[in-house]
Amino acid sequence: xxxxxxxxxxxxxxxxxxxxxxxxxxxxxxxxxxxxxxxxxxxxxxxxxxxxxxxxxxxxxxxxxxxxxxxxxxxxxxxxxxxxxxxxxxxxxxxxxxxxxxxxxxxxxxxxxxxxxxxxxxxxxxxxxxxxxxxxxxxxxxxxxxxxxxxxxxxxxxxxxxxxxxxxxxxxxxxxxxxxxxxxxxxxxxxxxxxxxxxxxxxxxxxxxxxxxxxxxx
Numbered sequence: 001x002x003x004x005x006x007x008x009x010x011x012x013x014x015x016x017x018x019x020x021x022x023x024x025x026x027x028x029x030x031x032x033x034x035x036x037x038x039x040x041x042x043x044x045x046x047x048x049x050x051x052x053x054x055x056x057x058x059x060x061x062x063x064x065x066x067x068x069x070x071x072x073x074x075x076x077x078x079x080x081x082x083x084x085x086x087x088x089x090x091x092x093x094x095x096x097x098x099x100x101x102x103x104x105x106x107x108x109x110x111x112x113x114x115x116x117x118x119x120x121x122x123x124x125x126x127x128x129x130x131x132x133x134x135x136x137x138x139x140x141x142x143x144x145x146x147x148x149x150x151x152x153x154x155x156x157x158x159x160x161x162x163x164x165x166x167x168x169x170x171x172x173x174x175x176x177x178x179x180x181x182x183x184x185x186x187x188x189x190x191x192x193x194x195x196x197x198x199x200x201x202x203x204x205x206x207x208x209x210x211x212x213x214x215x216x217x218x
Contacts (some may be wrong), residue, residue: 001033002032002217003034004088006026006092007038007092009064013193014046015100015103016095018043031209038068041065042063043064079117089130095137119145121160130211135192135205
């Protein structure tokens with residue numbers, strides 16, 4: 001059976017994985033009949049955000065792996081154990097966790113660094129030309145993984161696009177219901193909640209992303 005790795009970054013849009021994007025991804029994978037395994041790094045979050053008020057919860061800390069288990073219903077493994085050889089493709093939903101926990105893009109912009117376990121894992125797919133999908137803000141990390149010239153989208157936010165291009169990425173503006181494909185690298189990206197104003201809007205691009213990965217897998 002086709003097996004897909006899904007990398008999460010916590011639970012909740014402001015400090016972890018975007019929950020809607022994550023669930024829509026898992027649903028789309030199941031509809032294709034794909035098996036999947038969720039992963040997350042066993043690290044502390046950058047900070048904890050009160051999702052009701054938007055404020056930082058001072059003095060509170062949460063573990064990314066443990067928080068990701070909320071979305072995965074407990075079926076999540078440490079990213080440090082993940083091996084690209086065990087999977088046919090990988091997908092990474094967005095949310096600020098991608099820019100705060102999997103990287104420090106939210107703080108350092110184009111001077112950011114990316115979690116080394118994530119870099120090593122996704123580089124395994126890149127070297128093998130296996131399909132990979134990133135969505136929302138997560139594609140901002142891709143120049144650090146694929147190198148200069150990688151083609152991607154985060155939607156239409158110019159400041160974020162400028163930071164991506166400063167790192168060597170090639171940003172293409174894209175509407176919420178579409179995808180950008182770097183055919184040379186079997187990489188698919190979509191804006192999702194960088195542009196979406198509803199779950200159904202986010203689903204359009206995410207479904208296309210998963211459909212394209214399915215096509216790449218043949």
